[in-house]
Amino acid sequence: MTDVLNPTAPARTPPRSTGRPVGSCRGALLVLETMWTWYRRNWKATVFSSVGLPVLYLLAMGLGFGSQVHSGVPGGISYLVYIAPALLPAGAIQTAVGECTFPVLPGFAWSKMYFGVSATPITPGQLLFGELLWVGSRLVVSGAAYLLVALAVGAVTGPGILLSLVFGVCAGLALGAPVIALAASVDSDGRAFNAVFRFVVLPMSLFAGTFFPITQLPAWIRPVAWITPMWHGTELARGAEFGTLGIGPALVHLGCLALVFTVGVLLARWRFRVRLTS
């Protein structure tokens, strides 16, 4: 009867909300689903940046530069074949760093999409894992596209290259995790990202074994290559393709990648939580 006396009184109690919290894995998959929704509308803009670069390297260095290289390549294989598997981790790392920097920053700094997500049952940790899943998916797709080109130009010698693809994705995610922690920490201009590309990714791409064995480097600088995820990825990828990978070294290389990844994830989860729930 209060309705008649007071028209602003609530008409009825609302039914219970339809929302419910989601499990950890499901939350990350839902973030992945959002990225997929975005990708279906915008994939064209991403094709060149994620597939183009390793393919250009393969053609320019493998076919072009490789035509001038006749000696010094281990195992008597062509230079094109030599670099083909190594470009998988190199390309994956470049793509991963690209995907973990400028596409992530707006979520915190410009469009602030992540703040929208954190108002839902999704936790910062689920958001982070969803983003990493997305980066991993992108690495698989761009690696597979690269493989098709490599196959077409005769740069592939055996099915082991599929394992090289997997190792490439591992290397990409290993470096992607600390980089996404950085992206969750910087202010809005993203200047730090240029430093990452210039002083981490570029030197790594040139000197971590992609284009020549690091045994060609002066002995004192080799330890620098050893700590790069790209070198571990390169050793794994090349070893898988050429059947030279022992189980022991494989575990050591994977262990190093896992270590970088784990430290990166812990840092990133802390940074996501601090940034989104202050």
Place this chain on the structure above:
Amino acid sequence: MTSIAASLVSATGLVKRFGSFTAVDGIDIDVRPGEAFGFLGPNGAGKSSTMRMVACVSPRSAGDLRVLGMDPDLDGPAIRARIGVVPQSDILDNELTVRQNLQVYGRYFGLSRAHVRAKATELLAFAQLTERGDDPVEPLSGGMKRRLTIARSLVNDPELLLLDEPTTGLDPQARHLLWDRLFRLKQDGVTLIITTHYMDEAEQLCDRLVVMDGGRIVAGGTPAELISRYATREVLELRFVPGEQAAALTKVRTLTERIEELPDRLLLYTANGEDTLAAAHHAGVRPQSSLVRRSTLEDVFLRLTGRSLVD
């Protein structure tokens, strides 16, 4: 009486500190099911910090807080699943369509694809955006984006809706459309918590409100209660040509118990504005213009804090 019902949100001695800065300094609130509860205060009063704690995206520094009977520190996801949040600025995905923004968001609440599809269509109608459903978000006007943000906050049929300055930056027509939508939600029994620094908004929407200043609650009650407690029935506003206000102030000082001196006018608090105006004329005061009006929450705020709400 509804006050018997369990509180939807209750806080005791709630504190939020950022480093050495205390944004919320020990507030007590109690929001009952089905009411529209307002936080009124200037920028920096601690309204948004309070809202973020209630929305379970900002851990409290001290005190006790219960939302839907649960503790945000322990049950954040379970609480967030059942509330809706309209943030101060529209956080929309500009690279998705209007409809996709609703659907993608709904999925985060554990809702099925079929459910969010149907819900998106329903919410587009509610927000008067049906024709724009498959357009990208970017070209929408400010009012449309705001309505989309509110529609999105309803995707989980929330029991409690938190609105942080819902109409800031909107033109009057867009504001009235939004108010209408909020009234409808209230009729449906949704509990609303609103922050605003607009008095008319607080008077229009809120059953009860608290006035915040400097992280503290300085007063609370229904809009009418606050006005009768902290202001007189009417206000006489006197404007003068520049330079004459100070001289006039000495002449009118004895006319009413309370006078507020603003940079551009004098406010005389009185039971009868016309009588006071006549008395002022009698005392030889010649204002450039005068206005008699009802007291508003703005006057309450001025009384409580010595400052205007919107500077």
